[in-house]
Amino acid sequence: MLSPLLKPVDFSDCPGWENDRQVEAFRAFVRSAERVLEKPYKSGSLGISFEALAPIFADSRETLVESDSQARQFFEKWFRPALIDSTHASDGFVTGFYEPEVVASAVRTDRFKVPFLRRPADLVDIDDTNRPEGFDPYFAFARQTPAGLVEYYDRPAIECGALDGQGLEMAFVESPVDAFFIHVQGAARLKMTDGRLRRITYAAKTGHRFTGIGRILLDSGEIAPQNMSMQSIRAWLADHPEKAQALMWNNRSYIFFREADVENRSLGPIAAAKVPLTGGRSVAVDRLLHTFGTPFYIHAPDLTAFGGDYFARLMIAQDTGSAIVGPARGDLFAGSGDAAGEIAGGIRNKADFYALVPRSLLPNDK
Numbered sequence: 001m002l003s004p005l006l007k008p009v010d011f012s013d014c015p016g017w018e019n020d021r022q023v024e025a026f027r028a029f030v031r032s033a034e035r036v037l038e039k040p041y042k043s044g045s046l047g048i049s050f051e052a053l054a055p056i057f058a059d060s061r062e063t064l065v066e067s068d069s070q071a072r073q074f075f076e077k078w079f080r081p082a083l084i085d086s087t088h089a090s091d092g093f094v095t096g097f098y099e100p101e102v103v104a105s106a107v108r109t110d111r112f113k114v115p116f117l118r119r120p121a122d123l124v125d126i127d128d129t130n131r132p133e134g135f136d137p138y139f140a141f142a143r144q145t146p147a148g149l150v151e152y153y154d155r156p157a158i159e160c161g162a163l164d165g166q167g168l169e170m171a172f173v174e175s176p177v178d179a180f181f182i183h184v185q186g187a188a189r190l191k192m193t194d195g196r197l198r199r200i201t202y203a204a205k206t207g208h209r210f211t212g213i214g215r216i217l218l219d220s221g222e223i224a225p226q227n228m229s230m231q232s233i234r235a236w237l238a239d240h241p242e243k244a245q246a247l248m249w250n251n252r253s254y255i256f257f258r259e260a261d262v263e264n265r266s267l268g269p270i271a272a273a274k275v276p277l278t279g280g281r282s283v284a285v286d287r288l289l290h291t292f293g294t295p296f297y298i299h300a301p302d303l304t305a306f307g308g309d310y311f312a313r314l315m316i317a318q319d320t321g322s323a324i325v326g327p328a329r330g331d332l333f334a335g336s337g338d339a340a341g342e343i344a345g346g347i348r349n350k351a352d353f354y355a356l357v358p359r360s361l362l363p364n365d366k
Helices: 022-035 050-062 068-078 155-159 176-185 213-219 230-239 241-248 338-345
Strands: 006-008 079-084 093-099 101-104 114-117 123-125 141-145 148-150 169-173 187-192 197-205 255-260 282-284 295-300 311-319 329-336 348-350 352-358
Touching: 006 352, 022 050, 022 068, 022 311, 050 068, 050 352, 068 079, 093 176, 093 187, 093 338, 101 169, 114 176, 114 255, 169 176, 169 187, 169 197, 176 187, 176 230, 176 241, 213 230, 213 241, 230 241, 230 338, 295 329, 311 329, 329 338
Parallel strands: 093 329, 101 187, 282 311
Antiparallel strands: 006 079, 079 352, 093 348, 114 169, 123 141, 141 148, 187 197, 197 255, 282 329, 295 311, 295 352
């Protein structure tokens, strides 16, 4: 059943709909449509089910779309927009993320000392079938020991050497701050010192809750709310090197990586929906509420980082994140590299979310 949080409206109620470049969104949508031939997406709890999306995915694989008008016709044929009713203060809000690009070395040197690690052998996925009694239900990972499953080492322990000597190092970078922000983003392109371009992406994590250091700097008054951005956090860390490590260690969550191909430099990393992200067209959403592949029309009147007087774009749900919680909460993928980082780092804007609901789920739709 469709959630009452979804309030059907008309496309004419979506500000800027006629001016959007929907062909870009269509191409991103087709990438999800091709992916689900291998494995269906799990349905979110708000009622836009994979079963309702499946025939639309199938049609997109067979439909030739070469212009914005054709893409618009496709989406209008199959969907009707529904404004997501913002019931919590955290709803109706967008942030941004991107794929950093950094110089790295395949071996440790005097300059390149900060490692990215592969998933360790003793890291175990846990769920209700193997969770130890009394273990924090938030944790999805644990450490296997002879005595049983225990909480995994956290960021301070790992950075102090808890996993040294296991050969887990994939590559090394110069700056611990660069490494920290790559952990936050969950992926990176590595410009290797030997001229190669490599990509690393999320493989697993320790399981600890994510703690945003920006919130700590806000609460302590170190950065004013109107100045908060990724750039201002980086500037604070650069200006306070003696406090930087202690601040970053507040985020106990630690990410392990795997190597991924760089088949198309114009696309981002393969994310939670198992498709490469599209800059300016992929959005991370609350995975428990929404179904991957769902199109969302997002209107943020005060967001100008992508260019233009405001942000009004059709986006495709193709990623998720532990900080992305709520029906009208999204993380906009800005692309790869420094320019994308400049865009993503300043996005903290209120927004209206219009989920595109398959017309088959609206029995009274005409």
